[in-house]
Amino acid sequence: MECYAVRRLLNPYIDEELDEKSMDDIQAHLDSCEDCKLEYNELLYTKRLLENTPPLELPDNFGDMLHIKLIEGRKNNRRKPIKRMIAVAAFAVASIFVLSFGFNFLMNSTKLSSKAPLSAKSAANYSSEASTGGKEAEPKLKNSVYSSLNQANRGLDSGYERKITKDATISIEMNSVDEGYNKILNISKQYNGYIESTSENTSESGQKTVNIVLKIPADDFEYAISNIKSLGDVKMIRINSSDITEQYYDVQTRIKNLEIQEESLQNLMKKASNISDILQIEDKLNDVQTQIDSYKSQIKLWDSMTNMSTINLTFLSAVPQAGIGKIFSENFFKDVLNAGTKSLNVFFEFIKYAIVMIIYLLPFAILIYLIYKGYKLLKK
Amino acid sequence: MDERQLLFKAQEGDIESFENVIASYQNYIYNVIYRIVGNKEDALDLTQETFLKAFVNIKKFKGKSEFKTWLYRIAVNTSLDFMRKRKGVEEQLHDISDFKTPEDIFDDKMTRDIIMSELNKLKNDYKIAIILRDIEGLTYSEIAEITNSNIGTVKSRISRARSALKENLKKIPGFINIFDERRQL
Numbered sequence A: 001m002e003c004y005a006v007r008r009l010l011n012p013y014i015d016e017e018l019d020e021k022s023m024d025d026i027q028a029h030l031d032s033c034e035d036c037k038l039e040y041n042e043l044l045y046t047k048r049l050l051e052n053t054p055p056l057e058l059p060d061n062f063g064d065m066l067h068i069k070l071i072e073g074r075k076n077n078r079r080k081p082i083k084r085m086i087a088v089a090a091f092a093v094a095s096i097f098v099l100s101f102g103f104n105f106l107m108n109s110t111k112l113s114s115k116a117p118l119s120a121k122s123a124a125n126y127s128s129e130a131s132t133g134g135k136e137a138e139p140k141l142k143n144s145v146y147s148s149l150n151q152a153n154r155g156l157d158s159g160y161e162r163k164i165t166k167d168a169t170i171s172i173e174m175n176s177v178d179e180g181y182n183k184i185l186n187i188s189k190q191y192n193g194y195i196e197s198t199s200e201n202t203s204e205s206g207q208k209t210v211n212i213v214l215k216i217p218a219d220d221f222e223y224a225i226s227n228i229k230s231l232g233d234v235k236m237i238r239i240n241s242s243d244i245t246e247q248y249y250d251v252q253t254r255i256k257n258l259e260i261q262e263e264s265l266q267n268l269m270k271k272a273s274n275i276s277d278i279l280q281i282e283d284k285l286n287d288v289q290t291q292i293d294s295y296k297s298q299i300k301l302w303d304s305m306t307n308m309s310t311i312n313l314t315f316l317s318a319v320p321q322a323g324i325g326k327i328f329s330e331n332f333f334k335d336v337l338n339a340g341t342k343s344l345n346v347f348f349e350f351i352k353y354a355i356v357m358i359i360y361l362l363p364f365a366i367l368i369y370l371i372y373k374g375y376k377l378l379k380k
Numbered sequence B: 001m002d003e004r005q006l007l008f009k010a011q012e013g014d015i016e017s018f019e020n021v022i023a024s025y026q027n028y029i030y031n032v033i034y035r036i037v038g039n040k041e042d043a044l045d046l047t048q049e050t051f052l053k054a055f056v057n058i059k060k061f062k063g064k065s066e067f068k069t070w071l072y073r074i075a076v077n078t079s080l081d082f083m084r085k086r087k088g089v090e091e092q093l094h095d096i097s098d099f100k101t102p103e104d105i106f107d108d109k110m111t112r113d114i115i116m117s118e119l120n121k122l123k124n125d126y127k128i129a130i131i132l133r134d135i136e137g138l139t140y141s142e143i144a145e146i147t148n149s150n151i152g153t154v155k156s157r158i159s160r161a162r163s164a165l166k167e168n169l170k171k172i173p174g175f176i177n178i179f180d181e182r183r184q185l
Ligand SMILES: [Zn+2]
Pocket: A002, A003, A006, A029, A033, A035, A036, A037
């Protein structure tokens, strides 16, 4: 074997990464060639120098430090896909809601009929009014997404108390508003509730309105409602109940995890010796404690919401016989309204077609979006 | 419980199992990173980052390679990212000019410092290959897997790295003496 060929293979020879024959050939050459032997020895010595560099040891608190990061990492990691799902689902429901609301509105304003049932109702929630506000759609959805995702993890045991918030809004017309108010005082006493606030005003036409916010223990909510309904002519009633069980226990789990973190940080703090470590841990500790506080106040709020339900009452005194001026102004208003509706009809006709088009295209859009997501996921 | 079972539990999100698996690797990973980036503080941060990444992405570990190799790979990539960001921001702190006088006695610590500083003069790819081979004792094929390259590339990188290192060490005044002395032993 020639020297130049040997030199090229000296390093893999040292590493024993050559086939047997090359190893033998080079060994034979080294035995007979001083120059190559010198080069070999120098390279081997360089390798030994590297091999003998003493290893560093990780500091003792490395495990603790890492542990905290891992807990955080897991938390963030788990939440991300859920967040994404919620976002997608919320978007889907929001668009359906907007569409159905728009459609509903369209029906209402063109046909002037006011009772068209909403299709979007979730199992855990019910609302008994024709058109509830749009704000409610999203939290309801989050709720159900959370529950389907979390139920598997948590395992609902028998001691699992459901957390449900209830509220009602009721308008009642009656002959004597003051008498109604007294009856509410009695109801509140009867069910161990209390009156949170009241306000009263009288319109120019002499109609008296009283607004009362009544708090009733959640267990007696339904009884109180039926009592109140009998007080007069019910003009409007809306009852909402939300099941916040999943969010409630989710936040409680978070508090527990944070408290574990807090404890291990406090232990770390005791061990920490240099200022920069201490400051870092202190920062982290502050973060954790702030989070715990805010979650705890959320729990407190939910506790009070689930213990006591809220009933927003409006009492209206029966309208006194209207005078001529009143009738004129009412007709005038109706005329204006009719003219407006007519011109709006053309506009809504246009909107209707736009909405129909969007509904028609929506499934395709979702499909394309999902394919795109799936493709991106595969590419990863 | 063996590593495979622990890894399975770790993939389910069990932190303790993960910690058990990495216990035997964490010093290796720390050392590799330290050799690559050249200082302990950064190495410590990057070691944490490496294990955090490993934990967060543990579902992507399919068991095709060894877990250790997989960890090395994350460590090397994390260090490289860091070096790219740092590049140009700061110069290497240790310079051999401090060791010029022939009278200098090269104790173990100095020898170590010189080697570190010479390693740092190599191009990243060369440096990583030689660190993984000579300090970590990995095989060419393991190194190829970790650095995502083929064996031929690894072979030539190690060859050049070690030869360059040898030449540079010979140039250090005084150092060559112990080099010669020890060589003869
Ligand atoms: Zn020769």
